[in-house]
Amino acid sequence: MGILDLFRQQSKNTNQQREQKDERKAECPNCHKALSKIPGAKTKCPHCGEFMFVRTRPKDDARIVVTKAEADKIDEEWSIVAGTHDIFIAEKEEFAKEKEILRKRFGGKEPSDNDVRWGLLNKQLIVHAKNGDWGLYRNARFQMAEILRGEMKLKDALRTYLEVCYLDLNGPNNTGGINDQELLKEFPPFNPKDFSFLAPGVIDLIKRIVLKLKLNKDEIKQIFIEHNSRIEKSLKLPVSAEKSWQSLEKEI
Numbered sequence: 567m568g569i570l571d572l573f574r575q576q577s578k579n580t581n582q583q584r585e586q587k588d589e590r591k592a593e594c595p596n597c598h599k600a601l602s603k604i605p606g607a608k609t610k611c612p613h614c615g616e617f618m619f620v621r622t623r624p625k626d627d628a629r630i631v632v633t634k635a636e637a638d639k640i641d642e643e644w645s646i647v648a649g650t651h652d653i654f655i656a657e658k659e660e661f662a663k664e665k666e667i668l669r670k671r672f673g674g675k676e677p678s679d680n681d682v683r684w685g686l687l688n689k690q691l692i693v694h695a696k697n698g699d700w701g702l703y704r705n706a707r708f709q710m711a712e713i714l715r716g717e718m719k720l721k722d723a724l725r726t727y728l729e730v731c732y733l734d735l736n737g738p739n740n741t742g743g744i745n746d747q748e749l750l751k752e753f754p755p756f757n758p759k760d761f762s763f764l765a766p767g768v769i770d771l772i773k774r775i776v777l778k779l780k781l782n783k784d785e786i787k788q789i790f791i792e793h794n795s796r797i798e799k800s801l802k803l804p805v806s807a808e809k810s811w812q813s814l815e816k817e818i
Contacts, residue, residue, distance in 0.1 A: 587628040595633045698755045700738035724775045725793050732794040735810040736803045737761030758805045
């Protein structure tokens with residue numbers, strides 16, 4: 567859950583006198599043609615192919631179906647209400663900058679939003695690894711898995727979710743660029759003894775993909791070991807891929 571989503575939820579919980587209105591319609595906000603059902607989340611219009619978004623207006627708590635431009639405007643309004651407008655503008659500028667870099671790299675071809683997000687996440691991975699912020703690194707890898715799942719690249723998404731589980735089983739910490747060896751002994755970048763865990767939500771996503779791909783346990787193990795053996799070596803992780811699989815296998 568992002569900052570704006572959290573703020574929206576808090577606003578609803580603390581402002582009971584404002585009753586949420588549902589003004590969603592079974593109509594595309596782009597081409598205005600009728601839909602078979604009212605959208606409940608981001609979805610593509612079957613008529614014009616444009617995406618539709620579901621947002622809640624901060625001024626009256628009304629839930630509506632909107633275009634991309636309208637969704638962006640509402641997100642900005644929420645950032646003003648939440649006091650995070652500076653962060654919103656900075657992230658928007660960073661997104662636009664990365665989009666222009668990719669446009670030039672693609673020879674003038676317009677990159678998709680997911681192309682831009684992927685590029686930004688790759689840059690975040692480098693920064694987090696340099697600073698020893700492995701919890702943030704893990705979160706970035708999870709976001710990349712979500713992009714792959716959204717694009718229906720299920721095998722790649724599965725591989726990345728399995729990597730997230732492997733990182734979780736090694737107990738990732740954020741060390742914030744600490745170089746003091748004594749401090750790092752006390753607060754290591756990976757601490758499986760105290761912080762090893764498996765996130766139920768990630769496990770559920772893995773199960774769903776496995777079901778769609780019709781993979782058996784041996785096939786999942788092969789993907790896990792092959793991919794995470796490289797991660798183990800490159801990040802010098804304390805718990806081996808083989809041993810981590812023994813913990814994960816019980817959950818899936």
